[in-house]
Amino acid sequence: MTTDDKPAVWEMVVVHRLFRRELKLAPELIRRVTPGDTARAAVLAAHVKEILAGLHHHHEAEDKLLWPLLLERVTFETELVNTMEAQHERVADHIEALSGLIPAWERSAAAEDGERVAATIERLHDDLLVHLDQEEERILPLVSEHVTKQEWDRLGEYGRSHLSKERLLIQLGALLEDATDWERQAFLGLLPLPARVMWALVGERRYRKEIARVRVA
Structure with a gap:
């Protein structure tokens, strides 16, 4: 192969x-x-x-x-x-x-x-x-x-x-949090264009806000 x-x-x-x-x-x-x-x-x-x-x-x-x-x-x-x-x-x-x-x-x-x-x-x-x-x-x-x-x-x-459709961006953020640059680009490359746009526009910011709420001291 x-x-x-x-x-x-x-x-x-x-x-x-x-x-x-x-x-x-x-x-x-x-x-x-x-x-x-x-x-x-x-x-x-x-x-x-x-x-x-x-x-x-x-x-x-x-x-x-x-x-x-x-x-x-x-x-x-x-x-x-x-x-x-x-x-x-x-x-x-x-x-x-x-x-x-x-x-x-x-x-x-x-x-x-x-x-x-x-x-x-x-x-x-x-x-x-x-x-x-x-x-x-x-x-x-x-x-x-x-x-x-x-x-x-x-x-x-x-x-x-x-996966819950309402949680897809959050779950994507969880996957990407510790990903290398190559892994991040490869994972995002698997997504359709509209999903990549949504991640760039709101997904990353939404994930950071949620995970900060979870991990607050």
Whole structure:
């Protein structure tokens, strides 16, 4: 395959960077919430729930579209793929736990409820880092060799199909925050012209305003 025919695995590294960053920052932000400040808790709860939903759909796409391909084509790495699936299950358990903990904290803004959320996110983050590191080091090279560009692109399409249209510019900003100049231009180049114009006119400014509200001291 030529370079243009190969899957753009760098896209997944950029997506992973978003999850690494936000799940690292979230626990300290949650612990700094003044007890009883439900307005602040609501801001952070909405932010974390959006990140967790994105992570869920990201893993769901791999479960449905990637692991079956690799199990079929890379039989010598069956144990590795099974490990990836098991790691997804551990991440899913943390997300499930948070689905109950976050609403309780959002309603109360109690310090003890916030600590439960923060500690669970820390456990999620630790398990996720192991998974993402291994995926980038061992799975992505296999993808480059054994998965077509069209098959790979379906993962991105699956993820985008679950995005809220009202939040697209915010989610694009989250992806681009830690992107290199090359990655930024490559991602923007994937967008239709009207979307690039919207990003330039209002998207970047809107993202900076929102993320400043999330990360305020």
